Amino acid sequence: MTENNEARIGVFVCHCGHNIAGTVDVKEVAEMASKLPGVVFSTDEMFMCSDAGQVLIREKIKELNLNRVVVASCSPRMHEPTFRRVVEEAGMNRYLFDQVNLREHVSWCHMREPELATEKAKDLVRMSVARAAKLENLPVKRVNVLPSTLVVGGGIAGLRATLDIAERGFDVILVEKNSELGGNVGNWTHLFPSNQSGVDVIVPLIKTIKKNKRVKILLDSKVSAFEGYIGNFNVTVKNLNTEKEEKFEVGTVVITTGFEPFEPKGYYGYGESPDILTLAELQKLPPSDTLLVPSTGKPVKKLVFIGCVGSREPGVKGHEHCSRHCCSATAKAAGDLRDRVDEALVLYQDIRTYGSGHEELHRLARKKHVIYSKFPKDNKPKVTVKKGKIKLTWFDVLAGENLEFEPDMVVLSTAMIPPDDVEETSHLFSLTRSGDGFFNPEHIKLAPLTTHTAGVMIAGAAQAAKNASESVIDASGAAAKAVGLMAQGEVEIESTVAHVLPDLCSSCHTCLTACPYGAITMDVEHDPPVAVVTEAKCHSCGTCAAACPSSAIVMYHSTDDQILTMVEAFLCPAPEAEGGGSA
């Protein structure tokens, strides 16, 4: 943008129905914005992201020759891509758009203070308008996408994703840390709602994958290093036995690292008797027509399941979530085993058999006279083990009575928690995690399979507690995302990289040590040698720009000037911009 090309800014304030307008006086905000320097148009609209809102932006850009657009609506983490596309369709560079977050950061968190919220909204719009005036055109860059995918984790989700991608004609490197494929599902004797064993489901999948020439399977292996950017990742895979490392180049990544069953130490006498086991351990017992008591080898007569073990515990970090699979898995197991025991009880906090065919399992278990007894969430059942005998006491909510029972076997339906190396994975691929410890998707509703690391997808229980069918749905979805990128062969990348101004560089090397990616080197051809950024390696964190003592580094789209002008607009607004009109 040349200097004589003055900013002509359009400001669009969104009501978001009642979401913003219910708290913030959007008309007052738009009115204030209309008086700001550079603003040639300002309005408020019901839904800026709707077709009508988008058309309005495009029309006004053309009609008034706008060269900057500010939309004050929801979080840019949600709709920045939408509005960037809109301005681009009207011939404006996407980097000349700026978004103000009036919903997540104002109306929703200040619902009881409409006046102060409106003040805050005005400040934020004023800051954004000031920034907009300083925004600059940046080129839109495209890079090639290598036609191969790294799949991390060979459980049911990883296998499905691998097969989907390979069958569409792209190479897959499947990395599994264990010595065999199949993950948790492979261990299970009974899957709900079908009557198949895990092996029935997994083995054919593995066979088909092994026949596919496009798939390279690396067992006993882990990803040890990961760098690069969407379309062009460099992966190092280490064999855990030989410690040998192998390097690969891939275009996309699907993370299917799944879960591990929670080991409920300290819960319901777990560990005090071999006859108290988890549902996962029950599933791993050798197949037999009769269910045998582990300690005595005699047939089980009285069987008890306890639900929500390590799940749904408010205030306990990593255990607050519902593990989703356990109610249905318990109903299936209790219903199946009811025929082989005299009595089967399920002690539960709530029953959530939400999936297709799951409620039928619950109904079948009840029809077979599995006894369901509800306990209060703040008064959990107590298990005591004396001389090998298990005694269970609890309060039954519906009967309003204290009950007791002496089972031969107790099965704890434990939580799904992330695998113990989840932190390692999250650092390798720069993934953030949610409160339950699993990986965050890019957006929970709009982009549940992609992550904030462009080119890296997540599927299955890597994202949250899920059952096998849901994991497979995810896996096919994530595979489609990866294939979509690779089939196009090219993808747009952000142009917001660091740039060294050679004339200002004092060759001090500070930025070289600040950069986490080794993206800055010294250009020895230059006399004197100056720092230079390899743009493809730059992830645009801006650490170098903040570290440079000579202010020789410009962070495109996040320049010092663009940042400080916002600070100034907030704290030292020009009098006419205060909202009261010119004096």
Add this chain to the structure above:
Amino acid sequence: MTVAETVTKQKEWEPKIMAYCCNWCSYAGADLAGTSRIQYPTNARILRVNCTGRISPEFILAALEMGADGVLVSGCHPGDCHYTSGNLKARARWAMMETAIEQAGVDPRRVRLQWASASEAQIFADGVRTLTEQVRKLGPIAREWK
């Protein structure tokens, strides 16, 4: 400005807080605070940067000089940075910056460095509340400049 407005402004001083948040953790945490309808003081104005590593001490000093009563810097937990280590650089600069502002006559209680992940909406909101209340007790910044 009308007389009535001037009077109101003098009567109800509200701390002005400049908040620098990284895009990946704290800005997202603030988004989640909104989505979860967690209510917190309106005083902070959030400015989004990619990483706390982008925040030069100059940005904090400039905000104080321009009249911010407090400055909040909020990023990913150490070890959880989207860019591996930008937040560690921010933390290292922080120690130096705190000394600098103290020497300039600014109470270091006016600045706050905190870690709040994308899922820690409550921690983010609590941080804004803590700093706002702290600054409210200290009064407007103009009093302190030496």
